[in-house]
Amino acid sequence: MQSSRRDFLKLAGVSALGLSAGTLGFLGEGARAADALPTATDFAKPSTAKRWAMVIDTAKFDDALFKKCIDACHSNHNVPEIEGKQQIKWIWTEDFEGAFPTERPAYLAEEQEHRKYLLLCNHCENPACVRVCPTKATFKNNEGLVIMDYHRCIGCRYCMAGCPYGARSFNFQDPAPHIKNINLQYPHRTRGVVEKCTFCVEKLAQGKLPLCVEASGGAMVFGDLTDPNSEVRKVLKHKYAIRRKPDVGTEPGVFYII
């Protein structure tokens, strides 16, 4: 069922793109025409894995790189810019204490203390958000991606209570007016549903890397955790990496080299 849902998403993606390709012409400069529109052949060679995972080399980041990664994600995915406590974010930064509160950091090495840490959904192996969702709007596919069917979400926000990482945002209002340049290649959400990072499932389906990973210029690597030859495993073999809140048992798929 999960793989068929994936196929469906792909198909839906392709047909939606066909539609927007048709409208782009007369929408003119108001809409941001990104790269060439993907065609069915772009989906012919998807990247696949048993369990997608990410490693973030925290030392390699500075403010400019954070901005680049976050912008790449937020602008392409139509994440609205809303100020205040009802904001929406897929990927953002926190200080060490906020990112790794269960480490109870004290007398932290100065360098680590002043560093910021890039946070996003961990695409957990035992995701609490999937466990609690009453409609299967949040589901884990067979590649370990935790993704959402926004059309099925009833906005109960149980997943937000369930996620121990604060990775989810709720659309308190219609996001469209808060998106500066709508990317017509990607849908924006409606009011009343929850959203979050998807590990760029739509890029993987085209055999590409997630946008933030691409923008990071090597500071982030991405790959199959079950494959010893994958990029992530190669990095993890040599570097000590930690995950957020290991005590909650969700088995996060995002690793941090400290």
Next chain:
Amino acid sequence: MIEKALKGSPRYFGALMAFLAVMGIGAGFYLVQLNKGLTITGLSRDVSWGFYIAQFTYMVGVAASAVMLVLPYYFHHYKAYSKMIIMGEFLAIAAVIMCLGFIVIDIGQPQRMLNVLIFSTPNSVLFWDMVVLNGYLILNVVIGWTSLMAYWKRQTPPAWVKPLVYTSIIWAFSIHTVTAFLYAGLPGRHYWLTAILAARFLSSAFCSGPAILLLMTLLISKVTKFDPGKEAVKTLSTTITYAMCVNVFFFFLEVFTAFYSGMPGHKDPILFLFTGYEGHTYMTPFMWTAAAFALTSLFLLVPPKWRENRDVLVPALILLVIGTWIDKGMGLIAAGFTPNPFEKVTEYLPTGPELMIALMIYAVGGFVLTVLWKIALEVRAEVEGGL
């Protein structure tokens, strides 16, 4: 029988009109919410559940509390409750309707509500909560209505009601247990992540629910000729007192575990409630009020002499209801989300519109309850010839 709801004193219709008026005002605010989304609430990315869900939780307790009458009456043939039992069952109906209402106003896409049924997901506690709540509603409607109908016709209730009654007794425990599981099974929410949460829910339900029932019954006995019976009042207030003792005791268990172990995750939410956390003290006045009210109510309820004196009983019950309401209807949810996953505080207080919308649901409950109790009282008056 239903026609009994259509005739009545000006006072009865006055009450109904008042409820309708509140519903109307609340509905206006709800329209605004439908238009603008949940932006009009005080909710946030960090505190994603608030007043609505808290009221839902409190009302589940009120609904479950009917079992405190049903159990002794049917299991132990405790006849003193014969007049109260129907009131308890009808209160349960009104309370479950309010629960469902609070859920509906809380969700972001109410028109998709039935997705919970269409894509039923047994690993989600919310799915089971919906199942048990609706089941409990149906059980109480069927049991309450059939027994009252039989009584009206001066017959014994049909035999098939008995097994339903026994089911409803177990079911009542399940509705509050499952509701506690909504919270208790979440990793990373320390205040809720406690094995005793379901027990705490039940103990607080079994004192606050009957207290509300008793208060309202005493009010009814003032304005009508209905008399619940001296012994019923006495026994019910004893039950309330025991349940409240257990409730306070359970809370101390939490406090001990948190502070003797010294584990920050357990301590922080309690500190947030009672002393404030990182300078955020907006919950502390409420929580200290709750604590003071709870202890005072116990102080007044425990000695039998005071408890049996209605002039003491009534204020004590009022204190108890307010105390437990603050604990569950405000503290429980706020402390579950505070500190947030990043060990920081995002303040949450319900907004005016949020309160008005919640009030609308309470008015719906009041309306349903008034009508149901009216029918029950009329039937009783007719059968017994003027009570």
